[in-house]
Amino acid sequence: MRKKQQATLIDALAFAAHKHRNQRRKDVEASPYINHPIALARVLAVEAGVKDEKTLIAAILHDTVEDTETTPEELRLRFGKTIASVVAEVTDDKKLVKHRRKELQIEHAPHLSKRAKLVKLADKTCNLRDVAKSPPRGWPLRRQRAYFDWAKRVVDGLRGAHPWLEALFDDAYRARP
Numbered sequence: 001m002r003k004k005q006q007a008t009l010i011d012a013l014a015f016a017a018h019k020h021r022n023q024r025r026k027d028v029e030a031s032p033y034i035n036h037p038i039a040l041a042r043v044l045a046v047e048a049g050v051k052d053e054k055t056l057i058a059a060i061l062h063d064t065v066e067d068t069e070t071t072p073e074e075l076r077l078r079f080g081k082t083i084a085s086v087v088a089e090v091t092d093d094k095k096l097v098k099h100r101r102k103e104l105q106i107e108h109a110p111h112l113s114k115r116a117k118l119v120k121l122a123d124k125t126c127n128l129r130d131v132a133k134s135p136p137r138g139w140p141l142r143r144q145r146a147y148f149d150w151a152k153r154v155v156d157g158l159r160g161a162h163p164w165l166e167a168l169f170d171d172a173y174r175a176r177p
């Protein structure tokens, strides 16, 4: 009997595009949400030369549990336990208030797995680029700056994971408004 074929990056893209189909980014153009996970995968694979497929797949899926009705179990069945657990590591607990969730990201950063650190680095880099390029509607300068500073505190907790990705983050941070 043929072994069950492993889900690929393309399967993850189709899955995430479907899950995020009703969501938009916060930029003025209200871009399709899937552009964000695609941007993470691009930062990792193209800009930082990350080749590990599980990391790239986890990047594509990283917001599905937090922002859609996707369950960790669903990811485990489709993509395996390693990828599901990386996504779980970068998923905020929405039962907590926003302020606490943001604090916990800073506290948890040093303890993440290597793959989760890479996903987190790419996520923060993409988010800073997005805020610098097209601040979310209704975000005053003060809020934009606070966002940059919080992202830097998270990233400072995971330095050493991938110096090249960290340099890409630092480049993005330089555009602090």
Ligand code: ZN
Pocket (backbone or CB within 6 Å): 036, 062, 063, 123
């Ligand atoms: Zn994200």
